[in-house]
Amino acid sequence: MFNLANNLTLARIGAVPILVILLYFPGRGACIAAMLVFIAAAVTDIMDGVVARSRNLVTTLGKFLDPLADKLLISAALVMLTRLGWVEAWVAVVIIGREIAVTGLRAVAADYGVIIAADRFGKLKTVLQMMALCPLLLHFPVWGWDPAPLGSVLLYLALVLTLVSGVNYFYSFGKTAAWSEKSAR
Template identity: 45%
Template sequence: MNIPNRITISRILLIPVFIVLLAFDFEWGTLSIGEENLPLHHLAAAILFIIASTTDWIDGYYARKYNLVTNLGKFLDPLADKLLVSAGFILLVELNMAPAWVVILIISREFAVTGLRLVAAGEGTVLAASQLGKIKTWTQIIAISALLLHNFPFSYTGIPFDTFMLYVSALFTIISGLDYFVKNWHVMRDAKS
């Protein structure tokens, strides 16, 4: 297994640690930011989430630079992104920090695109992530990070950057999902029944 795929797997392995940090109240104390208090375990989860998200850029850059792009990587990389982002959004709903309908919309798109990828894989085709899909992923990562950080540093200005980014990510989720299906509809049309 090459280094980019190992980096991708490390991202997947960080997800349970991220979940534990958010799912349990460790009562490590809080930081006062603006008019809010940021629980330190949320800060730790945000840092871990940002580190795990950064590996997405690192593995892709390394794979392209050294010509190490593989079908396994094309499959694992978007899967790792979906697992990490879905865990983040679901936990934000549990913590009452994101509306469930937005998260359902986002995760439904992820399931639909994964289903399309599975159909394509059954036909011997690997569908790589599109540019819109990458923008969607990064807007989701920024939204989750901002929400986990309780809108820091924007909490000092009163600008609801975290909420704004949540809706921007939902918009890119819809647009990229539609784009993905339009560009790859032939996979569904031509699939053997």
């Protein structure tokens, strides 16, 4: 249960309170530290999957914790950035709301015996969200370059992909549920 892949996922969850504390009193140093913590946590997202598949360490706990860790990390960053006024609240609400909706959809799908795995849109959405949040967390200009506009553009692109991937999950499940209802008759 507590293999290397799951421990990497747990480390990502453990990064969440550190990120929140760093952003609670934002300054240049705290923002740089928050971005580095976020990047390190994001890297564990790549590593845990690679380790789990290459060492045959895929577990039910890992399948549950991995997407939960992503949602906690991204949601915490969005909430704190909204608190600071660096991200518009409606953007955070839409992104977090989509995550909750897809999580609920997965629970309903499980009742149908359907497992909704992350598809390419969902994976790309997570990568784009993480890429957007890095410059937004950095916030302060570095060597004369302001990272906030890049982060904002990437976040709006991530928002569109977030919605597209959410609609895709619901559409795909709707087709599967309709087929299974039809087959049951």
